[in-house]
Amino acid sequence: MDLPGGSAPSGVDTSVPTPRSADGMEAGARHMSADEFRHWGHLAVDWIAAYWEGLPDRPVTPPVTPGQIADRLPPQAPATGEEFESLLEDFDRLIVPGLAHWQHPGFLGFFPMTTSGPAVLAQMLTAGLNTQGMTWATSPAATELEQRVMDWLADLMGLPDRFGGGGVIQDTASSAMVVALAAALWRRAGDRWRDHGSGSRYTVYTSTEANCSALKAARLCGLGDLQLRHLDVDPHTRALRPDGLRRAIEADLSAGLVPVAVIATIGTTSTTAIDPLPAIGDICRDHDLWLHVDGAYAGVAAICREMRWINSGLEHADSYSVNTHKWLLTGFECSPMWFADPTVVTQALNTAPSYLRDVTDDARKAPDYRDWQVPLGHPFRALKLWFTLRWYGAEGLRAHLRQGIEHARLFAEMVRGDERFEVAAPHPFGLVCFRLRADDAANALLLRRLNATGDLFLSSTEVAGRFTLRLAAGGTATTEDHIRHAWDRIRTEATDLGQGG
The missing domain is CATH 3.90.1150.170 (Aspartate Aminotransferase, domain 1)
Structure with a gap:
């Protein structure tokens, strides 16, 4: 048997045994x-x-210690298939008590x-x-349902009109931060931000109370830890201080650096503080910075009309994400995200390989969600x-x-x-x-x-x-x-x- 890319090492048995049933006849995998x-x-x-x-x-x-569950599981996968009854019994007996x-x-x-x-x-x-909804053509109904329910949710939450038609469902708000930061860097510098050594020029700003996924997003986008500025918060509200943000941006500009984005939060992880978006938005406008707002936990509260005040300043945001799997009963993973201008993120993340060109529709008619996220594959989360x-x-x-x-x-x-x-x-x-x-x-x-x-x-x-x-x-x-x-x-x-x- 020839292997792709060359021959097998000497002495390695590359023959493939033909599956046989009990009576010796050729057999395939036993599907349910x-x-x-x-x-x-x-x-x-x-x-x-x-x-x-x-x-x-x-x-x-569970009252368990590290390794206790693994020690009760076999060290190797079974050679032959087992009945589903055994699977369900072991799930109930071995796994659930350790959750x-x-x-x-x-x-x-x-x-x-x-x-x-x-x-x-x-x-x-x-x-x-x-189904796999990476492009409109690979699953038209999945794509169009996602478009519609994202507009439904934006309407229920009272989001600014600028987010209409700009929604996608990410897996988590952490992925949303990566995508937002990649779009921000693209808008600032296009391909140049990926040039060797140029990444050290760019700076991003957030508060000391921001979710730790902000640091992960910066790292994944090629920025060093020190290029993410963690700014002090108000000691009473625990929210980002606009005066400190403005000073940090101006100091970096004076040092020849390139401020790119601000990550603000509605409902911080530690205490559910709310950053002052109107003032932050004004600063971002003055310096042409991308404003990403992380509303992972608390953003959906705006569905309640008496909580709409938390949306104040969202009209300045370039991207916004929430997690409906946290408080809105949809199950993990379901993280809606909206863009004021989706073309920026699709330009930043589009790769257009030849093997997908015949299943890529005109994005002006329908989105190809593979270009709105980190992975190529897009699950049918909208359902x-x-x-x-x-x-x-x-x-x-x-x-x-x-x-x-x-x-x-x-x-x-x-x-x-x-x-x-x-x-x-x-x-x-x-x-x-x-x-x-x-x-x-x-x-x-x-x-x-x-x-x-x-x-x-x-x-x-x-x-x-x-x-x-x-x-x-x-x-x-x-x-x-x-x-x-x-x-x-x-x-x-x-x-x-x-x-x-």
Whole structure:
């Protein structure tokens, strides 16, 4: 057998055995039949439904140590196929007990990673289709549905008209940052920013509270860590200071550097601070800088009309991204992103290889989403967003978002009512940062004890240099009773630590 690109090394057996059935006849891979798929598919759906129903009875996080799960798995893949019953049994016996249960109503440590029945069923349908929407021609309906639901969502959120028709669904907001920064560099310098040595001239600006994916985006776009300027925030609002931004830009210009972009945030990861977009937008306009706004967690709150104030200044943005898989019930990964001028990003990312030219339609008629993102392949994510928007409707989504905001308000009220604790930062959305009025060691011990109970899971951050606990409401199954139970557990553990009561 000849191998592509040359011969095999001497002594290597390159013969391919012909698969044979038990009676010696030639056989192929054993695919699951339609009837088998129906049977096991029904059981898999039943398993998911039972899992959701039984989540409150499970520990939120698993009592396992590193390597414990891997040690229970075989060191090699099986030589012959196994029955699906065995797969499902081992999944339930070996894997599920070692998972952190993000859909648990007591999972309150990170921003919610919500899903829902319609989203999961849509995901099942897309898995069955397994379509690839890299160009309009490779999956016309997938492309056009994505265009339409992105406009639906922009309308629901009250986004500026400049984003109409400029939407794409990325996997995460981290990828959205990479794409935005690549577009910004392209607009500033075209191909020249990739020239050897020229990348060291460009600077990007964000706050010390920005998500760490900003640094990853800068690295992936060829910029050094020091070329991403992390600027100080206001000590009270935790938001980027426009005066500091202007000074940093002017200093870099005086040094012969080339400012390119600002990454601002609506709802920072640490405390959900909101950067002052109107003032930042004015600075970006004055210096012709690309403004990317990261609304990964909090941006969807604008679906509630009373929260539309968070959109102030978005009319200055060149790109904007949110994660509907966090708070909007669509399941992971679904990160809508909008461009004011999509032609910039398609120019920056288009490669037009010969093997795709016959399946690339005129982009003036329909987008080829391969040019709007980092990967070539584009999954059919729009279907689960479409199903979710239609199942819940605008009012259902607003009800879910308002419930998370109300739960956070209630929790903060209870914290303020106990003199042993303090709220550490503003909480306009579903996250509350709080701490004992004690040293960092006591707060860290409190967190460890809480997470060891199995009843709930919280996380931590630093606010003004102090160890601070975080409770994030808004999960699909989280109710007021779960928030009150979490507070009771927090108070009890604090008392057991000798913090009064």
